Amino acid sequence: MRRNVKLMPVQILAVGFALIIFCGGIILSLPISCRNGADLSFIDGLFTSTSATCVTGLAVVDTYSQFNFFGQLVILILIQIGGLGFMGLATVFAFAARSKITIFQRTLLQESLGSSHIGGVVRTIRRMLVGTLVIEAMGAFLISLRFVPKVGLAEGIWYGIFHSISAFCNAGFDLMGRFEPGSSITLFADDPLIEITIMALIAVGGLGFIVWSDMADHKFSFHRLSLHSKIMLTFTGGLIVGGALIFYIVEGNYSFKGMSAGERIMNSFFASVSPRTAGFNSVQYADMSTAGRFLTMMLMFIGAGPGSTGGGIKVTTFVTLMLSIYSNAKNYNDLSIFRRRLPADAQRKALSTIASYIFLVICCTFLLLMLNPELTSESCFFESLSAMGTVGLTMGITSGLGTVSELCLMFLMYCGRLGSIAVAMAIVRKKVIPKISYPEEKITLG
Template identity: 40%
Template sequence: MKNKQKIIYMDPPKTLVAGFAFIIFIGSLLLTLPVATTDGQGLPWLNALFTATSATCVTGLVVVDTGTTFTLFGQLVILFLIQVGGLGFMTFAIFFAVLLGKRISLKERLLLQEALNYLSISGIVRLAKRILIFTVVIELIGAILLAIRFAFDMPLSKAMYYGIFHSVSNFNNAGFDIMGEFKSLTEYVEDPIVTLVVCALITLGGIGFIVMNEVYEYRQIGRFSLHTKVVLFTSSLLVIGGTILIFLLEFHNPKTLQPLSMFGKWLASLFQAITPRTAGANTLSISDLHHSTLFIMIILMYIGASPGSTGGGIKTTTFAILLGAVRSQIKGKEDVIFFRKRIAYDTIYKSLTVMLAGLSIVIIAAMLLTITEPGKDFLMILFEATSAFGTVGLSMGLTPELSPLGKIIITLTMFAGRVGPLTIAFAVTLRRNSDPFSYPKGKIMIG
């Protein structure tokens, strides 16, 4: 009986890794078809694999321009991969199983729990159903608002399609755009409708479905869980702090904020503070930002979104717990306290593991890219590696110029960032047993 339980416990990480890999493989095949590209030749295999990985891992890094390279078929393939990758294939599987009247097994509930990073399997199916409702409603509202604005600049049918594409892409924190010429949303830098709608889509997709569900149920329950409080507080702090820092650092930059009105400066600063939270769209030229601003964005990309969301990174809760642990150590306290609740030690250890694993992935990717991309600026390489790990999609222009080996490195980094370093580690680990006995304590000097 014990062995049987272990097999079930180990299945979710392996299944998630294999599931994402399978979706990427199918997407790659579709993008190599002649019907997928405007030149009628299809993408070369490596470029197709890169694009499919970027879409499924909701990253947004591209080696070819999405708007001019792909046909409607190719763009729809990318859009489908973004939607499946953002919500998770298990959410779709559960939804179709419910529609067909199929009973959801314990194994499937465990898979969904792992996919959503949920604390228990209680109510997990109901949450999955609500996630799909949230997604449809939010993306529909975003698409309508964007389509109305785009209709002033293009035919109505095109505006509607652009509205749908960019709504789905940004809610899923993918960052893909079809504006053409790698320009993203730079033409709308001072446009409050496009900026605020996209910011809202990115934020809603990045706070996590668990938080979204608790906010929805607040009128009935009348309280938030500790998780939701930490996510909302940390996310607000990062957005406000990032906006102010970018505003101050770029205020006199003639290539970014200086030519804009005061309102436009704050609007652009807000957008550039929100988009590193794993979205990837941009209204300012990333390569023209000051190095200090780029470093701030690297930190924001590394932290990323929140657990159970469409975004990547080490997550806001991990960042908050580590800061709380440092604060407790400085104050000489043994426990980490948030909102009058003590954080369990295993949660702190897990946060430290996620942080170090993520840092290791970024460092290894950046180091390998310095070898495969000789002569490139190191900050550009570090920015690209962090963007790939955080599934952000922001680029200083390196991705389209990557060598074949460089594309493979970024592809693997995007995959690791979306699935999660811990999920991959658990998937390749044969057993995870706790020690049957305790060792005597030892002392090591620190600091």
């Protein structure tokens, strides 16, 4: 007699994302999705689907040159599903059908959002859906103002919608191949409307839906916000401003050479915002200084907020690591910030997340170097960090990679979107509790 298999919420999310990626890969590889009826290899279609669903932006083919309107629409739908989470999309249909959200479905939504409380999760989802629609519509309108005069009314509106959703979901896909393949928004490096709009969309999407809901509950009163929201707002602002200042200093004679002071400031902020974790670039990373690329990798590593459309180890994890270093240096027992003490297991969870993240990136970098000996260590490490952080920035090596290298990056994108710890939990069906507790013995650390 067969035993019923019950999946944990994290396993349902993992399987759901995998099925969406696979179906998207099949559709994108068909002639119906490609220009002039040309087909695309299944592995390249699967890579594009993975990158879109995991809101990364790495591409082995130029989106505009390869895909027709239908293919671009499929990519956009995958981006929206990846940004909201497929459980968020399922909730849309539940709301439309006026169906009751069960406790199990609420648990799935809680896991999808990364929320620590199941209470109020449906309200958060409702706000998320309405907020997403409003913000993306505003972004689409502003971006369309620039493209309608260039490509006509219908196509200009489509460009506005596509890039607004791609930016808000931190995906980094673009249709700039119409003007110059692989250019991202480098052709608009002097355009405040495009750059500021995309920066705003990226930043808002990267804060996380939990922060949105908290701000709405407390009417934007900072001192009444939860500790999570205070950390996200404070350190997100600090990372953006601090990163922009460093980029302005180090890139003056490199990628920003020839720009006016105003353009340098704007592109400095863009270079600081985009790696966390959007994938748009206003300058070519091959033209950046080594210091600029290293700073970009650091920002990709940190990423955005939990429960957001972005990736990386997450800002709160990074802050927990910094607090841990400070507390150990001061010989404190607790991790405290904003007159609040973090839970006892926060440090362990943060270190586990960072360790698994670094381990996967190092393994993939080694495989890329082994399979592509002509590539530099920097470019392979940059590519691996970009995939794991679901960023989508590249030093131009993505399109030349082989099948095994693409599979390696796909796995990193998948882990980066779900979280490496979540993927491990999805593989292990049950929590294993040791039957024996062994004697404690100290070891020397540091």
